[in-house]
Amino acid sequence: MKYALVTGSSRGIGAAVAKRLAAAGYAILLNYRSNEEAALKVMEEISSNGGTASLLPFDVADEEAVDSAICKWESENPDDYISVLVNNAGVRDDNLMIFMNSGQWHKVINTTLDGFFYASRRVLKGMLTHRYGRIINIASLSGLKGLPGQTNYSAAKGALISATKALAQEVAPRKVTVNAVAPGYIKSDMTKDLDEASLKKQVPLNRFGLPEEVAALVSFLASDEAAYITGETISINGGLYS
Numbered sequence: 001m002k003y004a005l006v007t008g009s010s011r012g013i014g015a016a017v018a019k020r021l022a023a024a025g026y027a028i029l030l031n032y033r034s035n036e037e038a039a040l041k042v043m044e045e046i047s048s049n050g051g052t053a054s055l056l057p058f059d060v061a062d063e064e065a066v067d068s069a070i071c072k073w074e075s076e077n078p079d080d081y082i083s084v085l086v087n088n089a090g091v092r093d094d095n096l097m098i099f100m101n102s103g104q105w106h107k108v109i110n111t112t113l114d115g116f117f118y119a120s121r122r123v124l125k126g127m128l129t130h131r132y133g134r135i136i137n138i139a140s141l142s143g144l145k146g147l148p149g150q151t152n153y154s155a156a157k158g159a160l161i162s163a164t165k166a167l168a169q170e171v172a173p174r175k176v177t178v179n180a181v182a183p184g185y186i187k188s189d190m191t192k193d194l195d196e197a198s199l200k201k202q203v204p205l206n207r208f209g210l211p212e213e214v215a216a217l218v219s220f221l222a223s224d225e226a227a228y229i230t231g232e233t234i235s236i237n238g239g240l241y242s
């Protein structure tokens, strides 16, 4: 089996990515932080469609939790390695910076950046040894453009895009590619409190995107056909920003 670890795949974009990669033949390691009920539903849906998935819960921002969960999986699967990692887990906690507290700043930065660092560093060992791997980081339009009310989120996603470029150059000699995807407004729990009717007017395609549309792009970047794309950030935003 080829294994793909998708962080934050109990809901939203991560769940859609997990289902899409399962349909492409990957055995999925479904990561989440606390919502086991939602993760089990994703696992059941993948199984009922003939795919393979198992749960691998951990908080991506907790170094010890990441290391021990992946180390346990490796010791139980000594002949396998994780060849695809999708760093998708993320949170937003918006506020104007003048009112932002340290907790809001660190929670958003740590989930995105520490999560990318801990998970990628851990799975890179197997990818580099096997001379094949795909790392796909879910960034955001906010990390490209910067959005008011999101200095924490823009900083985290902007740094993730820079880290993507740097890591891509480090690991390219071993045929490991590292890319980022930058979604605009996508329908999910993260955007359910937004005024969609008003915000969609800013989008040339006049609608929010779907998690499945992001998943299709991620699946392409994970495929053999994307072997010559690395260090890139691909926007998927309905024409909102380029």
Ligand code: NAP
Residues within 6 Å of the ligand: 007, 008, 009, 010, 011, 012, 013, 014, 031, 032, 033, 034, 035, 036, 038, 058, 059, 060, 061, 088, 089, 090, 091, 111, 138, 139, 140, 141, 182, 183, 184, 185, 186, 187, 188, 189, 190, 191
């Ligand atoms: P979502 O519906 O809120 O789902 C977030 C997922 O991340 C859940 O599975 C959640 O697990 C998991 N998660 C959160 N913190 C975690 C942690 N510390 N450790 C492990 N898992 C954690 O979000 P989404 O809209 O699908 O967003 C997915 C990614 O796309 C995020 O990185 C987000 O920043 C990015 N993005 C989203 C949009 C958008 O419009 N939706 C736009 C641009 C970028 P639990 O279920 O256990 O809480």
